[in-house]
Amino acid sequence: MHQTRHPTSAKLVGTTVELLESKRPDEIAVDDILALSGISKGSLYHHFEDLNELLEVAQIVRYSNWVDRSIELLARVISSSITREEFLSGLSQVTNLTQSSEYSQVRAERVRTIANAQANPRFKIALGAEQERLTLAISDVIRDAVARGIYRSDLNIRVAAVFIQSYTLGKIVDDITTEHMD
Numbered sequence: 001m002h003q004t005r006h007p008t009s010a011k012l013v014g015t016t017v018e019l020l021e022s023k024r025p026d027e028i029a030v031d032d033i034l035a036l037s038g039i040s041k042g043s044l045y046h047h048f049e050d051l052n053e054l055l056e057v058a059q060i061v062r063y064s065n066w067v068d069r070s071i072e073l074l075a076r077v078i079s080s081s082i083t084r085e086e087f088l089s090g091l092s093q094v095t096n097l098t099q100s101s102e103y104s105q106v107r108a109e110r111v112r113t114i115a116n117a118q119a120n121p122r123f124k125i126a127l128g129a130e131q132e133r134l135t136l137a138i139s140d141v142i143r144d145a146v147a148r149g150i151y152r153s154d155l156n157i158r159v160a161a162v163f164i165q166s167y168t169l170g171k172i173v174d175d176i177t178t179e180h181m182d
Helices: 008-021 029-036 040-047 051-082 084-099 101-118 123-145 157-177
Strands: none
Touching: 008 029, 008 040, 008 051, 029 051, 040 051, 051 084, 051 101, 051 123, 084 101, 084 123, 084 157, 101 123, 101 157, 123 157
16 A cells, blocks of 8 residues: 555545544545645545545555554564564564554454445455455464464464454454453
8 A cells, every 4th residue: 555646645645544533434524624634625536536535545544554563563573582482472462462452443443444345346455455465464474483383384374364363353342342351
């Protein structure tokens, strides 16, 4: 998702990303974006087919930023651990962070973004590329763990990478219950 954008397009996307900090996509109107960005409606529609496309791009930017942070954390685990215990401890810390109550809203936003993309072919293709990037990064961590003898060599790396993500996102079920697991 890292590409160079026209300055007007970049301003519109940046403004929309900013609005998504406090609003869901369905709560953002064209006028909100225009007022905050100072860009004209004509310019918005010159760069984007419609408001939905701009919202999709902004959601993908946010998702991409989350993916970048996740990859950075995983890379840190790989580079800083020498022993099996250090590796597993690092992964445990990452898991604790991603499962924490402080990440509840991030999980909810990720699930919302994925659900929105599921019914929209254009959005699904673009978001799918970011999701694949995360899956590949997690696969690299697992591959490294297999090479170090931490995991069995017959482990299906991609299945494990998808399972890890499913586990993280699945925590949203506990986020909405009245009684939470430890």
